[in-house]
Structure formats: C-alpha cells, structure tokens
Ligand SMILES: Nc1ncnc2c1ncn2[C@@H]1O[C@H](COP(=O)(O)OP(=O)(O)OP(=O)(O)O)[C@@H](O)[C@H]1O
C-alpha cells in the first residue's frame with residue numbers, strides 16, 4: 001500500500017474491528033506514519049442456518065495474542081458461510097472494566113468482579129443468542145479468570161465456585177504466543193493495562209497451557225505466531241467441522 005508521507009509502498013499493519021451495528025471496519029496503518037486507509041463492509045447477510053443449541057466459542061490467550069483480530073475474521077468468514085454470528089468481549093460492562101483497570105484490587109475481589117461482569121453478559125447476550133441457534137464468539141471467558149487470577153494467587157477451586165452459575169464455552173481456542181512476541185505487538189498501542197506485565201504474562205501463558213491439558217475436550221491450541229490468515233484458516237477448519245455436525249437448516253434453505 002502506498003504511504004504518501006513515506007513516498008513509497010509499505011507493508012501495512014491491518015486492524016479489524018466490528019461496530020455494534022454489524023459493520024466490519026478494516027484499518028490499514030503505515031508502520032511509521034499511522035492510519036492510511038479505512039475500509040467498511042456490512043457483514044450481516046441473509047443468514048438462515050441455525051446451530052442446534054448454538055455454539056459458544058471462546059478465544060483465549062495472553063494480551064496481544066490476536067484474539068480481537070481473529071474474532072473479527074471469524075465473524076466475517078462464518079457470516080459469509082451463512083451462520084448467524086454474535087461477537088462479545090469480556091470484560092463487558094464499561095463501568096466494571098474501568099474499575100478493574102484503574103484499581104490494583106485484591107485478587108479475590110477481582111475474581112468476583114470478572115464473574116459479575118460475565119453473568120451480566122451471559123444473561124444479556126450469550127444465553128439468548130445460543131438459544132436462538134447462533135454462534136457466539138467471545139473474546140475471553142471464564143478460562144481467562146482461571147488463567148489470570150490464578151496466576152495472581154487465587155485458588156482455582158475458589159474461581160470455579162464463584163463462577164458456578166456461569167456457562168462454560170463449548171470450544172476454547174487458545175492462541176498461544178511467546179510473551180516477547182506479544183509485547184512487541186502491544187508496543188504500538190497507546191494505552192497499556194496493568195495486566196500487561198511480561199512476568200505476569202509468562203505465568204498466564206503457562207497456566208493457559210495447563211488448562212488446555214486439564215480440559216482437552218474443549219481446547220484447541222493454535223500457534224498464534226503465524227500470519228493472521230493462516231491462524232484463521234486453522235481455527236475455521238476446526239469450528240466449521242464442529243458446526244456442521246450441529247446444523248439445523250430452515251425448510252428450503254441450506
Ligand atoms: N497473527 C498475527 N501476526 C502479527 N500481528 C498480529 C497477528 N494477530 C494480530 N496481530 C496484531 O497484534 C496486535 C494485537 O492484536 P489483537 O488486538 O488482535 O490482540 P488481542 O489478543 O485481542 O489483544 P488484547 O487482549 O490486549 O485485547 C494488533 O496490532 C494486531 O494487528
């Protein structure tokens with residue numbers, strides 16, 4: 001892509017996001033001079049395929065592992081395949097998120113706040129969407145609490161007990177990435193959170209890999225250091241094969 005400020009072609013950094021009204025926004029950034037071009041696409045199509053009981057897919061991984069990027073790509077591809085897809089993100093409630101980011105809390109208080117936020121999100125969006133046969137792609141889930149808060153010393157059984165009324169995802173895609181690589185990716189961000197400390201992230205990464213062994217029926221571990229399209233192809237292959245076994249088509253449709 002051409003950058004007028006560089007006066008040359010550059011390999012852009014691509015950021016994808018989804019607006020609440022269902023538009024896919026793709027931004028192309030020059031690595032030196034920032035935003036070059038914004039592309040907007042409507043991605044709500046005539047999607048009729050329902051998945052029996054819905055499918056709750058969580059994207060997990062340390063900060064900067066590419067969850068948001070992959071969520072947007074999954075939305076785009078699964079919608080194009082004719083599925084109804086809903087994207088959500090934890091933390092969900094802005095006031096809870098702001099409080100958690102601002103204050104260095106006692107870890108058990110942190111567990112309660114993340115769980116309260118999750119319960120609100122599930123009642124408001126996740127559970128009704130699953131009942132309607134939609135695919136819910138969630139940027140983080142209860143497994144984030146199991147990885148992050150236990151890495152700060154919270155007991156795993158305590159975290160499970162606090163989250164006892166929470167629905168667990170059907171599938172957890174763990175985007176596994178070395179911390180050094182994640183920190184490089186995050187360095188271009190203006191605001192970094194108190195959670196993005198390399199030593200802490202090493203513990204969190206190890207905990208996620210341990211959880212993948214504890215819950216092998218749920219976890220798909222993906223090498224997130226590959227290019228985004230390649231990572232997405234791998235995730236999509238797994239999700240589509242699960243979804244195909246659960247499709248409920250409307251009469252006269254696919
Ligand atoms: N596979 C990839 N290879 C290289 N860069 C990537 C890849 N995936 C995402 N990125 C870039 O890394 C940065 C972080 O990605 P993204 O925001 O998707 O991560 P995240 O896991 O959602 O982070 P956070 O948990 O902090 O919100 C972005 O600049 C994104 O463009």
Ligand SMILES: Cc1cn([C@H]2C[C@H](O)[C@@H](COP(=O)(O)O)O2)c(=O)[nH]c1=O
Pocket residue numbers: 063090091114140141142144145146148149193195196
């Ligand atoms: C759900 C959840 C999240 N966290 C941490 C993990 C991240 O560092 C932040 C969320 O940041 P993001 O950039 O918006 O993904 O919160 C956590 O510690 N425990 C949880 O349960």
